Amino acid sequence: MTLRTREVTWSRGGRLVVDGVTLSPRPGETIGLLGPNGSGKSSLIRLLCGAVRPTSGAVVLDGTPLTELARRDAARAIATVTQHADTVVDIVVRDIVALGRIPHRGAFGGDRQRDSEAVADALERTGLTHKAGELWHRLSGGEKQRVHIARALAQQPRELLLDEPTNHLDIRYQLDLLQLLTELPVTTVVALHDLNLAAMFCDTLMVLKNGRVVAAGPPDEVLTPELIADVYEVNAAVRIDDQTNRPLVTFRPGRVPGGAPARS
Numbered sequence: 357m358t359l360r361t362r363e364v365t366w367s368r369g370g371r372l373v374v375d376g377v378t379l380s381p382r383p384g385e386t387i388g389l390l391g392p393n394g395s396g397k398s399s400l401i402r403l404l405c406g407a408v409r410p411t412s413g414a415v416v417l418d419g420t421p422l423t424e425l426a427r428r429d430a431a432r433a434i435a436t437v438t439q440h441a442d443t444v445v446d447i448v449v450r451d452i453v454a455l456g457r458i459p460h461r462g463a464f465g466g467d468r469q470r471d472s473e474a475v476a477d478a479l480e481r482t483g484l485t486h487k488a489g490e491l492w493h494r495l496s497g498g499e500k501q502r503v504h505i506a507r508a509l510a511q512q513p514r515e516l517l518l519d520e521p522t523n524h525l526d527i528r529y530q531l532d533l534l535q536l537l538t539e540l541p542v543t544t545v546v547a548l549h550d551l552n553l554a555a556m557f558c559d560t561l562m563v564l565k566n567g568r569v570v571a572a573g574p575p576d577e578v579l580t581p582e583l584i585a586d587v588y589e590v591n592a593a594v595r596i597d598d599q600t601n602r603p604l605v606t607f608r609p610g611r612v613p614g615g616a617p618a619r620s
């Protein structure tokens with residue numbers, strides 16, 4: 357059992373932002389959420405973590421709708437890395453990462469040894485051990501991003517949700533992060549803009565357009581020139597990379613209005 361959605365919809369201002377999405381990850385798999393700006397990826401992640409309530413349909417964790425679950429139970433199982441998370445408080449990196457341990461604290465405090473091991477491990481995995489004592493506001497954008505990821509890892513969740521986690525990272529950390537996600541024994545849903553990174557690291561891709569799922573499945577079945585033209589209105593060629601055995605997308609200049617790929 358894992359975190360799933362059943363025909364979930366979310367409407368805002370009379371518009372269906374998320375429109376009947378069913379997401380059923382296999383435990384441990386990495387699902388990449390793709391789609392153009394405004395297609396509903398962040399909104400679906402907000403539904404999955406319980407930040408917003410579905411208008412209809414359900415988000416369920418081990419069969420129980422999130423809306424019926426105690427906050428602490430959901431927080432122990434689900435960690436989320438959102439976009440634009442910031443803090444104005446003067447706080448050091450280690451203390452931000454330690455916030456991930458809060459859901460594990462009981463009425464008599466937590467297991468301190470386990471907490472500090474989880475924090476140290478999360479710092480190590482994100483390459484931040486040497487920054488543990490540094491103040492948050494002195495970090496670069498990419499380092500801040502990695503701190504948020506470390507906080508989520510310190511939470512030791514079963515389900516990990518990430519909204520464009522690579523957007524501030526240089527290419528080395530993008531690759532490191534996505535490699536790490538595939539190696540963690542957790543179910544991961546990650547919204548991405550980079551089709552090639554999604555193809556390289558995700559087990560399954562789900563593509564949204566106007567809040568609806570337009571394709572879902574293994575990367576080599578989903579990422580076709582036709583799909584890319586339809587969803588992004590760009591002209592692309594796709595081949596299987598002989599090193600990674602994954603689809604590799606190259607783009608051609610010019611828009612493809614209306615969605616049909618231009619003939620080369």
Ligand SMILES: Nc1ncnc2c1ncn2[C@@H]1O[C@H](COP(=O)(O)OP(=O)(O)OP(=O)(O)O)[C@@H](O)[C@H]1O
Nearest residue numbers: 368369373391392393394395396397398399400547
């Ligand atoms: N709270 C809200 N109230 C009204 N409209 C909203 C709200 N949240 C999202 N939307 C709208 O829903 C649509 C989907 O937004 P969302 O942020 O989920 O897209 P996205 O696929 O994550 O986009 P991006 O790639 O730009 O981050 C957008 O048109 C957005 O303006």
